[in-house]
Amino acid sequence: MSAVVENELKEDNHHGPAAGIGRWLFTTNHKDIGSMYLWFSFAMFLVGGCMALTIRAELFQPGLQMMEPGFFNQMTTMHGLIMVFGAVMPAFVGLANWLIPMMIGAPDMALPRMNNWSFWILPFAFTMLLSTLFMEGGAPNFGWTFYAPLSTTYAPPSVTFFIFGVHMMGVSSIMGAINVIATILNMRAPGMSYMKMPLFVWTWLITAFLLIAVMPVLAGVVTMMLMDIHFGTSFFNAAGGGDPVLFQHVFWFFGHPEVYIMILPAFGVVSQIIPTFSRKKLFGYHSMVWATSSIALLSFLVWAHHMFTVGIPLMGELFFMYATMLIAVPTGVKVFNWVATMFKGSITFETPMLFSIAFVILFSIGGFSGLMLAIAPSDFQYHDTYFVVAHFHYVLVPGAIFGIFAAVYYWLPKWCGNMYSETLGKAHFWLSFVGMNLAFFPMHFLGLAGMPRRIPDYALQFADFNWISSIGAFMFGFTQLLFLYIVIHTIRSGKKATAAVWESAEGLEWTIPSPAPYHTFTTPPEVK
Amino acid sequence: MRMLRLVGFRSATFLWTRLRWVISVFLLVFVSSSHAEYGVNMTPGVTDISQSVYSLHMIIFWICVVIGIVVFSVMFWSMFKYRKSQGAVPAKFHESTTVEVIWTLIPIIILVAMAVPATSTLKEMYDVTESDIDIKITGYQWKWQYEYINDDVSFFSNLSTPQDQINNEATKGEHYLLEVDEPLVIPINKKIRFLVTANDVIHSWWVPAFAVKKDAIPGFINEAWTKVNEPGIYRGQCAELCGKDHGFMPIVVKAVEEPEYQAWLAAKQEKAKAEALLSSQVWSMEDLMTKGEAVYNTNCAACHQQNGEGIPPAFPGLKGSAIAVGPVEAHIDIVVNGKPGSAMQAFAAQLSDVDLAAVITYERNAWGNNTGESVSPQDIANAKGN
Numbered sequence: 001m002s003a004v005v006e007n008e009l010k011e012d013n014h015h016g017p018a019a020g021i022g023r024w025l026f027t028t029n030h031k032d033i034g035s036m037y038l039w040f041s042f043a044m045f046l047v048g049g050c051m052a053l054t055i056r057a058e059l060f061q062p063g064l065q066m067m068e069p070g071f072f073n074q075m076t077t078m079h080g081l082i083m084v085f086g087a088v089m090p091a092f093v094g095l096a097n098w099l100i101p102m103m104i105g106a107p108d109m110a111l112p113r114m115n116n117w118s119f120w121i122l123p124f125a126f127t128m129l130l131s132t133l134f135m136e137g138g139a140p141n142f143g144w145t146f147y148a149p150l151s152t153t154y155a156p157p158s159v160t161f162f163i164f165g166v167h168m169m170g171v172s173s174i175m176g177a178i179n180v181i182a183t184i185l186n187m188r189a190p191g192m193s194y195m196k197m198p199l200f201v202w203t204w205l206i207t208a209f210l211l212i213a214v215m216p217v218l219a220g221v222v223t224m225m226l227m228d229i230h231f232g233t234s235f236f237n238a239a240g241g242g243d244p245v246l247f248q249h250v251f252w253f254f255g256h257p258e259v260y261i262m263i264l265p266a267f268g269v270v271s272q273i274i275p276t277f278s279r280k281k282l283f284g285y286h287s288m289v290w291a292t293s294s295i296a297l298l299s300f301l302v303w304a305h306h307m308f309t310v311g312i313p314l315m316g317e318l319f320f321m322y323a324t325m326l327i328a329v330p331t332g333v334k335v336f337n338w339v340a341t342m343f344k345g346s347i348t349f350e351t352p353m354l355f356s357i358a359f360v361i362l363f364s365i366g367g368f369s370g371l372m373l374a375i376a377p378s379d380f381q382y383h384d385t386y387f388v389v390a391h392f393h394y395v396l397v398p399g400a401i402f403g404i405f406a407a408v409y410y411w412l413p414k415w416c417g418n419m420y421s422e423t424l425g426k427a428h429f430w431l432s433f434v435g436m437n438l439a440f441f442p443m444h445f446l447g448l449a450g451m452p453r454r455i456p457d458y459a460l461q462f463a464d465f466n467w468i469s470s471i472g473a474f475m476f477g478f479t480q481l482l483f484l485y486i487v488i489h490t491i492r493s494g495k496k497a498t499a500a501v502w503e504s505a506e507g508l509e510w511t512i513p514s515p516a517p518y519h520t521f522t523t524p525p526e527v528k
Numbered sequence: 529m530r531m532l533r534l535v536g537f538r539s540a541t542f543l544w545t546r547l548r549w550v551i552s553v554f555l556l557v558f559v560s561s562s563h564a565e566y567g568v569n570m571t572p573g574v575t576d577i578s579q580s581v582y583s584l585h586m587i588i589f590w591i592c593v594v595i596g597i598v599v600f601s602v603m604f605w606s607m608f609k610y611r612k613s614q615g616a617v618p619a620k621f622h623e624s625t626t627v628e629v630i631w632t633l634i635p636i637i638i639l640v641a642m643a644v645p646a647t648s649t650l651k652e653m654y655d656v657t658e659s660d661i662d663i664k665i666t667g668y669q670w671k672w673q674y675e676y677i678n679d680d681v682s683f684f685s686n687l688s689t690p691q692d693q694i695n696n697e698a699t700k701g702e703h704y705l706l707e708v709d710e711p712l713v714i715p716i717n718k719k720i721r722f723l724v725t726a727n728d729v730i731h732s733w734w735v736p737a738f739a740v741k742k743d744a745i746p747g748f749i750n751e752a753w754t755k756v757n758e759p760g761i762y763r764g765q766c767a768e769l770c771g772k773d774h775g776f777m778p779i780v781v782k783a784v785e786e787p788e789y790q791a792w793l794a795a796k797q798e799k800a801k802a803e804a805l806l807s808s809q810v811w812s813m814e815d816l817m818t819k820g821e822a823v824y825n826t827n828c829a830a831c832h833q834q835n836g837e838g839i840p841p842a843f844p845g846l847k848g849s850a851i852a853v854g855p856v857e858a859h860i861d862i863v864v865n866g867k868p869g870s871a872m873q874a875f876a877a878q879l880s881d882v883d884l885a886a887v888i889t890y891e892r893n894a895w896g897n898n899t900g901e902s903v904s905p906q907d908i909a910n911a912k913g914n
Binding site: 062063064065068069070073136137141142143147149150153154156237238239243244245278279280281282283284285286287309310311314317318321322325326328329332333335336339340341342343344345346347348349357360361364365368371372375376377378380381383384385445448449450452453454455456457458459460461462 | 567568569570571580581584585588589592595596599600602603606607610611612613616617618619620621622623624627628631632635636639642643646647649650651653654669693694695696700702703704705706728729730732734736739740741742743745746747748750751764765766767768769770771772773774775776839841842869870871
């Protein structure tokens, strides 16, 4: 009996990918699934980006030029939903799939068949979400935060499809998170203790716990909406004894950890890249793990800082203000550690490093505005203005998205075996950097000067900065086509990369050949 | 060649990133001191509270600037000094508990120092006791209602920017999108308490010059207060996404001296009495149509559109619709009582009987709906009576 099993295993070790479309439909290989996640998220990034450019085109000048206000609201809503759930989250799951097994010396993810399923739910969920654009009454138009009762009593009929879509995304995320946890807990190579794991693995482990904790809460809140809309309950309807503010409490109990879900893996990526190009070990590994865990724990205690204006009692207001300010401490520790890693290193500036350095600086700026937003009395002036829009785009674009770009440039040679063009990579970086700052920096001024968010038209004193912002947005948006070209060009015809790829990269993934074979670490490596 | 290119890029990184930071700091400083009206920084406002909020904002801003300069200087200096191309050899250290403790403690101290003034300002903002005047503010899709609950005065405040300015068919005025037909009027140096609620979805009442932003939540009443130091006209906007015309429901507050306020209040009460008398008059079709068109454009056109074609399916057209050309009783009913669960509000309490009669008459005879029927204020009163 055992001989048969061994034989089969041996067979398995030798077979490569299946031929044709079946390879992608039925694959259980973490590398294939990782690639599909990454391509899918890039497609969604372009779709969500087109919506962003539609918004910026309308806001280029005061007055209504291109669309009805109702359609504008559909664009802001869909842009947010698609970027959060379709672009950023799947991209990190894609990176997790590719990298976690290779980093901990495992042959694959722990639950490969579930891995396939959690990916293949996504195209259906997003096809359904996007199809609402063509429905009578239009797509969801109540903002990505979908506050009741605008999203219940006053919602377009397509809200039901939106709810079902969110459920599907939630199922996919939860399965992905279970898989990450099961893999990291059970499949580390001998000698790979927790405190030897690369930081990317650590940050993903913590992210996965956050996902499992909060995605069911999101599922709960949309189900309550569904009940209110179709089954006559009144969770969020004051006329029936409910409370619209309850919606916000439940939503932000999901929503705040969600923003850390979108940034913690990027912290991990940057913590891998900065030491490599500084040719020096990461400073304060232990404190990095400690800081990431504290950020994750605190993220459950700060949700109402999104709701300072809803009229929560003074004591509540004070508690959430203090708790939120506290998050600055572990976040600061991380930034200081990255800088200390660069200090007295031997630094070069390849594309992944440029994106990582920009990440540290620009994410810090987003952190500063976050600290300002935490001060409840001032938040009354910032809340729901462009200052908030500037803040979260500074943590998401040069935070999450630059983190993803850095990761792709850093590991692409390992994935496809070819080196990208450093010149084109740097061009991509500089154009993105300038475009992104032009698009989002003026939004700080707009918000402080009093421009509310989510409006299709604005008073004349806001015209100049909106104009600049739109130019920057188009610059950033079109630059991403260059990124697509760079990746395709690298896969097809880049120079061959070595196994180590980088001069001083450390970690198990650099011990295997480039491109990484279809099956890696079928025999676990020994970690000293 | 490759080295050369790398050097070029590196110094460019250094210069540009630092330059950008310097520019942005410079802009904020420059603007906060001399060009406040250009709108790059928060307004210090015209109340004691708004001034404390402004100084909190500036303190935390400068703390962030100083931290940023320190951290980024070390970073840029490292990038400059420890370049591999300059032969830098990496050091071996990678841990120091002392350093970690220091840079955990220092931020905590700074944060505690920040929390103290923030707490006292917040406490003041929450003290709504001992008000001189109470005003109930109700958010509607997409207008504000103000009720002076002790003085029997109540009115709606609608956007007054003409549609053709919004559609770029006319030159935009100075206060484009920040002007209303009837502003809220309050006396200076009096503590005004606002009771904020909403009729349909969540809105948020925001006047930057007062540092007051409070969500208007259907079914609940929030409290806020202000005490304005200087007479003037202060403008704000709805700050919570509330549907299609969220960007088109501004707030205008006129703060005046006490005598002027009393005069305004008396005039307002007189006018209400006069309007009550109007409903007992007999109205000609022509007068109803003229008045009706004005009422329609202010209250109905946002959804049903000026041409009566609406934006189906959310906002049905009235041109040739079953209700507008069908039995008059059903038409009066839907305008007076609204349609629950839809954006169609009950206008019984929003418009006078004359206005209701006029607008219904207008809807039944405009855009080719030539029913020839007119509705009198008495018809409305009768329908309400039932």
